[in-house]
Amino acid sequence: MVLSAKYGKEIADGLIQTIQLNKDYLSEIDGKIGDGDHGINMNKGFTMCRERLEGQSPSVSEAFAIISQTLMEDIGGSMGPLYGVLFEGMSMASEGREAIAAEDFAQMLSAAVEGVMEIGSAQVGDKTLLDTLVPAKDAFADSLAAGHGFDECLSAMKEAASAGWRSTENMVAKIGRASRLGERSRGVLDAGATSCYLLLTALADSILPLLT
Amino acid sequence: MMANRIVNNPDYVVEDMLRGFVKAHPDLVAATENPRVLKYAGETAEGKVGIVTGGGSGHKPAFIGYIGKNMCDAVAVGEIFSSPTAKAFEDAFMAADQGSGVACLYGNYAGDNMNVKMAVRKVRAKGITVKTVVANDDCASAKKDEREKRRGVAGEVLMWKVGGAKAAMGASLDEVIAAAQKAIDNTRSVGIGTAPCTIPAVGHPNFEIKEGTMEVGIGHHGEPGVSVESLVTADEMAQKMLDLILPDLPFAAGDEVVVLLSGLGATPVMEQYIVFSKVADILADHGIRLYRSYVGNYFTSLEMMGVTLTVMKLDDELKECIDYPADSMGLRQF
16 A cells, blocks of 8 residues: 655645644644644644645645745744654655655654654653654554554554643643643643644545555 | 734734834844844944844844844844744844854743754854854743753843944954853843733733732743732832842842843833832842943833843953943943
8 A cells, every 4th residue: 555646735735724724723722831822823834835835736745845844934933843844854754755655654754753853852751742743653653563554554643643642631841831830731732742633633634545 | 802902913913013113223124035034234344243133023122122233133033922933043144144153142942942953054054153142041930950941031132232242342253152151141030920911813811910919930921930929019029039039140249230120011111110229229238239220121021011120240341241332222322
């Protein structure tokens, strides 16, 4: 089972749509222990991605590159660079591929994690998007190692992303603005982990029907 | 919707504000190709080290109000309370560089740290050297043994003043960085918030300060401080802030200091002088000499009510830099 690299537009549209649909939800979650602008900023960035992709038919790698560049150049804050390097990693790991196999996708997820860990200084358990991303990457790799197909690996990734996202509710923030709250940050989901969960889920849901 | 705000479209307050700022101060600031970067409009000495800062919007006069003669050469502008993009910092470095390198003097926030780091890496590939000083003067934001976690607040104004003056005197990049680092290392700040602020596009405050209470140690974006207490008099506020500031450095009898007392946006300047009066008295009681004072809205947080108090201990080099002339919208002295 592979994903043809020609589906860049479809994959990007899925990501853009989920952010636009959940704009208010993301801001609401962020408002509890942050500025309350996560949805606004993410929506601004991903809506710009839509404008840049208009009329183009990019490969999967090119689509991720456009998203990465747009987020880095236009969003700022913490999320611009973090999602910027996340999608940059995914773009670079799929560059030049005509078809993306499960093995390639596992590498793309690894590159995404590496990018985020290199630019930020957070670890798993700090109540950040890594708490969604790292278990998702691991679950995909484990499922692949167990001999499962691309589709099953994606389902495993989705489940782990959801569990990882939910696990942030009970965590105390150790980095970023919410960390200043200490214990007061417990009991609330992390906004970055939430958007990461939405993006990974949208990614899997876009890829699944396109696998051949 | 927020009560009685003066905006057009709440999503474009930063763009609209920048347009007004450039029109009002054409002698000081000029637009660049990047709409989120402003630069000094006047002449700078050839080969001068560039001074760059940047940060989220909503802190007027910070950050763009400190672009000027012997101050900052270029500033990267972010959304309200949100770091500028790496691209904005990169373009600000390019605008400020004259071949002698750039000192990027900014505050300790996760987003700014990441974006500056990426921008420094980008311009290094183009042969531009950028060195950084990260302000962490807010002594209520983390314990003394975790200074690397502390936020940068109004002490940044004094850091820019010192770094800007040093660069104007013809110092090398390393000398500018050393002076700016010394400035912030000898500076401590504490804020008190008495009413919250609202990001226009969000439309409601994202933190609460109840009527009749105050948050001691509050951050520039409403970050919680060390305690929530019943509102006290201006004199008692001065005492509470100095109780946190003085032992932290520590400041001692015989020290000469600069005091910067800034409103957070909605506190009348009159009230700032009421607090300042007691600050001056307490310092005198401690045998600490007030060398120079700045009172006013130097570093605000939209329409938050409250003040920040910043104290910097001086030596001869810092005195010379603080006394140096400066001409910017936010700080002007001759």
